[in-house]
Amino acid sequence: MADLDIFREETRSWLEANCPEEMRQPVRDEEDVYWGGRKATFKNDAQKAWFDICVEKGYTVPAWPKEYGGAGLSAAEAKVLRQEMARINARPPLSSFGIWMLGPALLQFGTEGQKQRFLNEIARGEIRWCQGYSEPGSGSDLVSMQTFGEDKGDHWEVSGQKIWTSYADQADWIFCLVRTDKANKYQGITFMLFDMENEGVSTKPILLISGNSPFCETFFDNVKVPKSYGEDCPGQVGEVNRGWDVAKYLLGHEREMISGAGGGGLTSAIGAAMQRHVAKDGGDLDPVLRSELAMFDVDALAYAAMGEKFLDEMKTGRGHPAQPNMMKYVGTELNKRRHELMMSAGGSRSLEWDSEETSGGKPSRNWLRTKANSIEGGTSEVMLNVVSKRILDLPGA
Amino acid sequence: MPLYYDEDQTMLADTAAQFMAEEGAINKQLRHWRDRDCPDGFGHALWKQFAEMGFTGILVGEEDGGMGMGNVEAGIVLEQIGRNLTPSPFLTSSVLAATALKEGSADMRSRYMPGLISGDCVFAVAIDEGAKHRPERIKTKAEKSGNGFKLSGQKSFVIQGASADMIVVAARTSGSDADEDGITLFAVPKDAAGMEHDSVRLVDSSMATHTKFDGVELDGDAVIGEVDGGREILNKVLNAGRIGSAAEGCGVAGAAMDMTVDYLKQRKQFGKLIGEFQALQHRAAHLYSEVEIARAVTIKAGQLLDGGSEKADLMVSVAKAKVGQTAGLAVREGVQMHGGIGMTDEYDIGLYMKRDKALNEFLGDAYYHADRVARLSGY
Ligand SMILES: Cc1cc2nc3c(=O)[nH]c(=O)nc-3n(C[C@H](O)[C@H](O)[C@H](O)COP(=O)(O)OP(=O)(O)OC[C@H]3O[C@@H](n4cnc5c(N)ncnc54)[C@H](O)[C@@H]3O)c2cc1C
Ligand SMILES: Cc1cc2nc3c(=O)[nH]c(=O)nc-3n(C[C@H](O)[C@H](O)[C@H](O)COP(=O)(O)OP(=O)(O)OC[C@H]3O[C@@H](n4cnc5c(N)ncnc54)[C@H](O)[C@@H]3O)c2cc1C
Numbered sequence: 001m002a003d004l005d006i007f008r009e010e011t012r013s014w015l016e017a018n019c020p021e022e023m024r025q026p027v028r029d030e031e032d033v034y035w036g037g038r039k040a041t042f043k044n045d046a047q048k049a050w051f052d053i054c055v056e057k058g059y060t061v062p063a064w065p066k067e068y069g070g071a072g073l074s075a076a077e078a079k080v081l082r083q084e085m086a087r088i089n090a091r092p093p094l095s096s097f098g099i100w101m102l103g104p105a106l107l108q109f110g111t112e113g114q115k116q117r118f119l120n121e122i123a124r125g126e127i128r129w130c131q132g133y134s135e136p137g138s139g140s141d142l143v144s145m146q147t148f149g150e151d152k153g154d155h156w157e158v159s160g161q162k163i164w165t166s167y168a169d170q171a172d173w174i175f176c177l178v179r180t181d182k183a184n185k186y187q188g189i190t191f192m193l194f195d196m197e198n199e200g201v202s203t204k205p206i207l208l209i210s211g212n213s214p215f216c217e218t219f220f221d222n223v224k225v226p227k228s229y230g231e232d233c234p235g236q237v238g239e240v241n242r243g244w245d246v247a248k249y250l251l252g253h254e255r256e257m258i259s260g261a262g263g264g265g266l267t268s269a270i271g272a273a274m275q276r277h278v279a280k281d282g283g284d285l286d287p288v289l290r291s292e293l294a295m296f297d298v299d300a301l302a303y304a305a306m307g308e309k310f311l312d313e314m315k316t317g318r319g320h321p322a323q324p325n326m327m328k329y330v331g332t333e334l335n336k337r338r339h340e341l342m343m344s345a346g347g348s349r350s351l352e353w354d355s356e357e358t359s360g361g362k363p364s365r366n367w368l369r370t371k372a373n374s375i376e377g378g379t380s381e382v383m384l385n386v387v388s389k390r391i392l393d394l395p396g397a
Numbered sequence: 398m399p400l401y402y403d404e405d406q407t408m409l410a411d412t413a414a415q416f417m418a419e420e421g422a423i424n425k426q427l428r429h430w431r432d433r434d435c436p437d438g439f440g441h442a443l444w445k446q447f448a449e450m451g452f453t454g455i456l457v458g459e460e461d462g463g464m465g466m467g468n469v470e471a472g473i474v475l476e477q478i479g480r481n482l483t484p485s486p487f488l489t490s491s492v493l494a495a496t497a498l499k500e501g502s503a504d505m506r507s508r509y510m511p512g513l514i515s516g517d518c519v520f521a522v523a524i525d526e527g528a529k530h531r532p533e534r535i536k537t538k539a540e541k542s543g544n545g546f547k548l549s550g551q552k553s554f555v556i557q558g559a560s561a562d563m564i565v566v567a568a569r570t571s572g573s574d575a576d577e578d579g580i581t582l583f584a585v586p587k588d589a590a591g592m593e594h595d596s597v598r599l600v601d602s603s604m605a606t607h608t609k610f611d612g613v614e615l616d617g618d619a620v621i622g623e624v625d626g627g628r629e630i631l632n633k634v635l636n637a638g639r640i641g642s643a644a645e646g647c648g649v650a651g652a653a654m655d656m657t658v659d660y661l662k663q664r665k666q667f668g669k670l671i672g673e674f675q676a677l678q679h680r681a682a683h684l685y686s687e688v689e690i691a692r693a694v695t696i697k698a699g700q701l702l703d704g705g706s707e708k709a710d711l712m713v714s715v716a717k718a719k720v721g722q723t724a725g726l727a728v729r730e731g732v733q734m735h736g737g738i739g740m741t742d743e744y745d746i747g748l749y750m751k752r753d754k755a756l757n758e759f760l761g762d763a764y765y766h767a768d769r770v771a772r773l774s775g776y
Pocket of ligand 1: 130131132133134135136137138139140141163164165166215372375376377378379380381382385
């Protein structure tokens with residue numbers, strides 16, 4: 001306990017000394033998030049300085065071992081760091097699918113060579129990754145995916161199409177599910193890693209209802225994927241044909257992240273802020289809206305307690321392995337409700353699509369974006385299926 | 398503090414679970430006393446057993462012969478009470494009255510704690526004066542009279558009022574109805590002259606009284622804490638009672654859900670187990686999620702309360718509101734998914750529905766507490 005207090009003190013003064021003032025504000029838009037990668041540029045000097053010092057300290061991935069670019073913090077220390085960063089509103093120095101998804105999967109399933117190379121690249125923000133799972137015919141029923149890789153001796157020749165690939169057009173590499181055995185549904189999928197600049201890879205953005213298009217269709221046309229990137233560094237994670245295990249493990253992380261259980265900001269109360277918002281305009285909350293906000297706050301604060309319990313239990317191996325599905329279901333439904341209420345409290349102002357006042361229509365664009373929360377990473381219906389089968393043990397149809 | 402039970406708490410939970418399932422079981426207690434129209438609504442022999450198990454004095458300080466534990470531990474016992482619908486004075490005596498008495502003088506504590514701990518006594522708490530929980534308004538008056546006070550007014554829905562050897566009464570010693578200050582808590586003994594109980598049986602078979610105080614004469618030493626300074630104690634009593642009833646509500650919700658999920662795995666219609674229908678699976682999975690969240694926030698609020706956190710008031714209301722909603726959902730879904738059989742007296746699921754209704758109303762329903770969350774948050 002005492003050690004942890006010392007760590008807290010140290011962390012606090014380190015942050016005080018090293019986190020620039022400009023980085024101590026909530027993220028307002030996409031520009032405030034640094035994603036790294038070959039095409040990345042910094043928004044300003046503060047963002048760069050904060051990123052650089054964090055890389056040096058291992059704080060882009062604090063809980064990863066030092067040899068892979070992390071700071072080797074224990075779970076308890078990592079929690080303290082999170083809390084201290086939240087206390088001063090410090091922005092994450094680096095955001096990436098490499099950190100949230102691929103990294104944990106490599107830590108679990110990667111070879112030493114893969115860890116050395118890819119984890120360090122992720123920690124230093126050198127390579128930006130995207131996730132190639134979904135296909136036009138395979139969303140919820142992911143295991144039906146068809147993108148095929150033919151064995152050509154020293155490489156695979158991959159052809160097919162992915163869809164919904166978030167930021168594919170800005171990503172450097174893709175972690176991708178490829179069918180390598182057509183006869184075997186679950187045990188015929190390989191989890192491959194390859195460069196998006198390989199010949200035959202192309203992407204096409206998809207415009208969303210929010211007016212933004214960070215998602216792409218991704219096409220593979222006879223793409224040559226090497227079987228090896230050097231000694232002890234195969235081109236696939238896990239064994240050939242056993243990529244489904246890796247994919248499932250990684251989905252667990254994705255669901256935790258989307259649910260906000262991983263420390264995201266979607267679990268706080270909003271009523272008081274909405275009241276102030278309405279008051280600024282000289283109005284009052286309608287009584288019915290006020291009561292809906294109050295019920296929302298009850299649910300959000302209760303969910304925050306669940307998130308805390310969930311993390312505490314994960315650390316000690318308590319809790320059910322399908323619990324992330326429950327967290328994802330509730331967290332995403334709550335987030336949609338939050339934005340519905342924020343739109344209502346904002347009134348006509350929040351309808352503005354591109355005004356300066358609304359920073360380019362942020363309220364409505366965000367509201368529309370949240371509708372994907374209960375679809376991406378597995379839909380609410382699929383989460384409920386998992387909970388009813390795996391936790392409640394209800395019979396299969 | 399991590400949000401799961403430590404070793405001692407886990408042991409307490411196991412002990413309480415076993416005891417309540419065996420001794421406090423529905424057939425042995427709730428149905429037994431209900432079918433005999435018992436005027437207490439619970440069995441005194443069981444209350445003595447509670448004492449033997451060490452439950453009665455769970456919140457009482459060790460210096461007074463109790464266990465000196467916190468609201469989290471009381472909640473652990475209450476969750477098991479909720480699961481088994483065990484009727485007992487635990488919530489009113491060991492949680493509400495005990496929390497009030499802890500603020501009393503050494504003399505008062507030595508007068509009442511031994512009887513509470515041994516299970517020989519039952520205490521009640523009288524706060525509300527109408528059909529909805531409104532502790533902000535207290536009309537019942539206690540006027541100075543000689544060395545003591547004269548108590549006049551009426552209290553509604555005093556749970557176990559008629560069975561109680563002593564009732565903790567919140568009365569006004571100065572100011573007007575809605576004033577924050579000017580409240581005093583009194584320990585009013587059963588035999589006080591001028592006290593009249595009108596007993597009513599509630600939907601869950603528990604007994605309550607509408608109690609009239611017609612110039613009830615009280616000695617100065619009936620005062621708990623300071624004259625006019627009772628609001629703070631009352632708030633402690635309410636917090637303890639609210640988080641306690643939330644914990645019991647978690648038990649009610651959890652048991653109703655478990656019964657229902659079990660039923661889904663047994664009942665066949667259309668040549669299938671009804672648990673195979675996705676329409677029911679999704680509702681069950683949704684219910685599970687809500688029950689888990691309600692439990693998490695109840696433990697959280699209990700920990701904050703025991704730790705003396707300034708966030709405790711808010712989180713206690715969050716918990717009471719969340720559990721109120723969740724347990725309501727659990728029993729409604731429970732009866733519906735049981736089909737026709739859920740409507741019969743013979744099946745227990747309806748008993749859970751009744752208990753939930755009474756618990757939800759007790760010390761403020763989900764609406765009251767959501768409103769309080771809004772007010773405490775500044776809107
Ligand atoms: C914003 C966004 C970002 C995404 N990012 C990525 C990414 O980076 N990489 C990637 O690979 N994918 C990504 N996806 C894809 C995402 O994983 C899929 O959209 C998701 O799995 C749902 O698949 P689908 O869209 O094909 O819907 P479908 O599977 O066709 O579902 C349609 C509807 O049917 C319901 N349904 C389907 N099956 C069942 C069932 N068994 N029981 C009950 N209901 C069912 C669904 O719940 C849904 O309501 C993203 C999606 C979005 C919206
Ligand atoms: C007060 C009362 C009075 C009644 N009076 C009469 C009367 O006068 N005459 C008479 O003949 N009957 C009467 N009934 C019986 C009534 O019609 C049945 O209770 C009703 O049809 C439901 O059947 P069940 O009780 O067997 O429930 P079940 O069929 O076992 O249903 C249990 C649960 O499973 C659900 N379920 C079942 N099948 C499906 C499915 N395919 N998909 C999704 N969910 C499903 C149900 O909706 C329910 O929630 C009465 C019932 C009650 C409660």
